[in-house]
Amino acid sequence: MKYVIIGAGVAGIEAAKTIRKRDGAGEILIVSADTHVHSRCMLHKFIAGERDEQGLDFSEKDFFSKYNVEWKKGVRVEKVCPHTKEIQLDNGEEISYDKLLLAQGADSFIPPVGELRKASNVYGLRNLSDAQAIVKEAETAENVLVIGSGLVGLDAAYGLLERGKKITIVEMVDQILPVQLDAHGAEAYQKLFENAGVRFVLGRKASEAVCEPDGKIHKVTLDNGEELACDLLIVAAGVRPALACLEGSGIDCDRGVTVDASMKTSQEDVYAAGDITGLSGIWPNATDQGHVAGENMCGAAESYTDTYAIKNTINFFGLVTLCVGRIKTEEGDQIQIKEDKTQYKRVILKDGKVEGILLQGDISNSGTWQYLIKNKIDISGINKDIFDINFADFYQVKEDGGYQWR
Amino acid sequence: MKRIMIDHEKCDGCKNCSIACMQAHRETEGTVYDLDLTDPRNESRNYILKDADGHYRPLFCRHCDEPKCVEACMSGALSKDPKSGHVFYDETRCGSCFMCVMNCPYGVLKPDTVSKTKVIKCDFCVNAGEGPSCVASCPKQAIYVEEV
Numbered sequence: 001m002k003y004v005i006i007g008a009g010v011a012g013i014e015a016a017k018t019i020r021k022r023d024g025a026g027e028i029l030i031v032s033a034d035t036h037v038h039s040r041c042m043l044h045k046f047i048a049g050e051r052d053e054q055g056l057d058f059s060e061k062d063f064f065s066k067y068n069v070e071w072k073k074g075v076r077v078e079k080v081c082p083h084t085k086e087i088q089l090d091n092g093e094e095i096s097y098d099k100l101l102l103a104q105g106a107d108s109f110i111p112p113v114g115e116l117r118k119a120s121n122v123y124g125l126r127n128l129s130d131a132q133a134i135v136k137e138a139e140t141a142e143n144v145l146v147i148g149s150g151l152v153g154l155d156a157a158y159g160l161l162e163r164g165k166k167i168t169i170v171e172m173v174d175q176i177l178p179v180q181l182d183a184h185g186a187e188a189y190q191k192l193f194e195n196a197g198v199r200f201v202l203g204r205k206a207s208e209a210v211c212e213p214d215g216k217i218h219k220v221t222l223d224n225g226e227e228l229a230c231d232l233l234i235v236a237a238g239v240r241p242a243l244a245c246l247e248g249s250g251i252d253c254d255r256g257v258t259v260d261a262s263m264k265t266s267q268e269d270v271y272a273a274g275d276i277t278g279l280s281g282i283w284p285n286a287t288d289q290g291h292v293a294g295e296n297m298c299g300a301a302e303s304y305t306d307t308y309a310i311k312n313t314i315n316f317f318g319l320v321t322l323c324v325g326r327i328k329t330e331e332g333d334q335i336q337i338k339e340d341k342t343q344y345k346r347v348i349l350k351d352g353k354v355e356g357i358l359l360q361g362d363i364s365n366s367g368t369w370q371y372l373i374k375n376k377i378d379i380s381g382i383n384k385d386i387f388d389i390n391f392a393d394f395y396q397v398k399e400d401g402g403y404q405w406r
Numbered sequence: 407m408k409r410i411m412i413d414h415e416k417c418d419g420c421k422n423c424s425i426a427c428m429q430a431h432r433e434t435e436g437t438v439y440d441l442d443l444t445d446p447r448n449e450s451r452n453y454i455l456k457d458a459d460g461h462y463r464p465l466f467c468r469h470c471d472e473p474k475c476v477e478a479c480m481s482g483a484l485s486k487d488p489k490s491g492h493v494f495y496d497e498t499r500c501g502s503c504f505m506c507v508m509n510c511p512y513g514v515l516k517p518d519t520v521s522k523t524k525v526i527k528c529d530f531c532v533n534a535g536e537g538p539s540c541v542a543s544c545p546k547q548a549i550y551v552e553e554v
């Protein structure tokens with residue numbers, strides 16, 4: 001049996017490991033554009049100079065030899081042909097497979113504003129290669145413009161602050177981290193970044209950006225006419241599943257590659273896992289999907305059931321936040337807030353169920369919130385301050401000593 | 407795998423286990439008699455929770471068969487040791503993202519109070535000698551080690 005995996009991100013690596021545990025003899029090949037196995041979530045540490053390439057590796061020591069997995073790195077898959085069971089690489093090579101896993105993740109989305117897509121000093125932040133290019137450009141750049149104040153935009157800024165750059169962040173809406181936080185929680189991070197020297201321009205869009213003769217953009221014009229000088233631009237305006245090499249393959253795609261609960265695509269013997277599916281854009285879900293796909297590629301019958309993905313944690317300047325579920329309030333919500341010098345907590349309740357939680361400053365022992373929200377547990381019968389509700393209120397110990405929710 | 411079993415009906419909330427855990431992980435030298443309970447650097451990896459009726463419910467890492475914290479770990483810092491079956495944390499690899507804190511369904515994990523760079527996680531007392539310090543300190547035998 002020959003298993004081919006496209007992508008050396010967590011979904012691909014986890015699938016390879018899972019396959020090897022089930023099939024000791026099969027041939028496993030990972031093909032990736034990445035030349036280093038790395039955690040994208042730590043790219044800011046690379047930009048800051050805190051960690052080198054090896055320091056970003058999330059896989060087990062000696063992963064490829066330990067699990068007897070072959071790895072072709074630094075090559076791109078250009079075409080996938082399920083009818084002939086082959087993939088084509090950008091170096092002209094053709095590789096056949098018995099089972100194929102699509103785990104190409106996602107690409108940065110650069111909006112078609114002005115000449116952003118053409119300029120040589122505009123980067124997304126998705127791959128180590130992006131971070132390497134940003135570091136190189138930053139050697140000579142003074143003014144950095146970040147478009148987008150989501151987690152990726154702030155990661156980029158956080159890393160570049162360590163290099164003493166002047167950073168401006170432009171955000172379309174009137175607060176930062178609009179997907180994760182309410183205005184109050186966002187303000188806390190905004191202040192921390194401002195104290196570190198970052199300037200924010202909120203409620204504004206980039207409307208024009210023209211390349212100069214050196215092929216770079218040196219100023220961006222906003223929708224109110226303001227001009228921002230820059231030598232390096234980082235565009236953090238979201239990602240799109242990396243579907244380019246699937247064109248003409250007959251594999252059904254919607255926002256991402258369409259899969260059933262076993263992570264199988266519309267084509268026989270082709271599976272998909274991780275950000276490529278569009279089901280989620282966070283690490284734990286990509287891991288889980290990679291695991292389920294790997295099991296099923298070996299003939300098991302596992303399902304991806306823990307699909308909940310509206311969850312995140314944030315940590316900048318030692319201020320930690322947990323946000324799970326709905327962030328925007330709506331009519332009929334019951335809101336409870338607790339705040340003091342060191343923390344801000346807000347819960348959104350509807351009909352006795354928690355629909356959203358935001359904890360900032362102290363996220364100790366907060367893992368139970370995700371469970372309450374995704375399983376729509378009715379907590380109205382618990383006679384306790386809501387922020388004191390914990391696993392004790394659902395406590396059950398199984399025969400083997402494991403816990404179980406009551 | 408060895409697991410700390412819990413007979414929660416026997417727990418009377420004395421928190422000897424939590425103090426033993428703090429003592430086993432303190433950075434300074436000394437005995438439990440000079441352990442500074444107010445020093446935020448001394449943190450317990452176990453907790454005695456109370457439900458709405460005031461019953462004590464000991465919260466200890468289960469070193470789960472399919473650990474949700476490991477699944478969430480983006481740095482490789484958390485891993486399930488194939489030999490012992492325990493879930494260990496390597497502080498030098500940790501990227502301080504705290505997705506593990508969010509993903510433990512029982513709420514066992516927390517960031518360290520002082521620096522918010524490390525995760526406070528049960529290590530089964532591998533560096534403290536004779537097995538789990540919490541178990542040795544429990545006067546009620548509400549917690550005990552068993553092979554599962």
Ligand SMILES: Cc1cc2nc3c(=O)[nH]c(=O)nc-3n(C[C@H](O)[C@H](O)[C@H](O)COP(=O)(O)OP(=O)(O)OC[C@H]3O[C@@H](n4cnc5c(N)ncnc54)[C@H](O)[C@@H]3O)c2cc1C
Nearest residue numbers: 007008009010011033034041077104105274275281282283
């Ligand atoms: C800056 C940043 C910070 C993040 N922070 C967090 C966080 O704190 N917490 C969290 O949960 N998530 C975070 N994420 C999201 C998380 O990194 C992703 O969910 C995760 O990486 C998804 O894994 P994956 O295996 O699906 O895809 P990826 O990690 O994107 O891996 C895709 C792989 O496919 C390869 N590839 C792509 N196209 C081709 C091709 N045509 N041919 C060959 N190989 C190809 C790539 O080289 C790569 O090896 C962050 C993401 C970014 C960018």
Ligand code: SF4
Nearest residue numbers: 467468469470475510
């Ligand atoms: S921290 Fe939580 S999820 Fe991880 S092993 Fe312990 S109990 Fe299980």
Ligand code: SF4
Nearest residue numbers: 479500501503504506
């Ligand atoms: S905080 Fe550290 S141990 Fe926890 S998930 Fe993040 S990298 Fe892993």
Ligand code: SF4
Nearest residue numbers: 427528529531538540
């Ligand atoms: S085994 Fe050790 S680290 Fe774990 S809870 Fe008990 S005392 Fe703490």
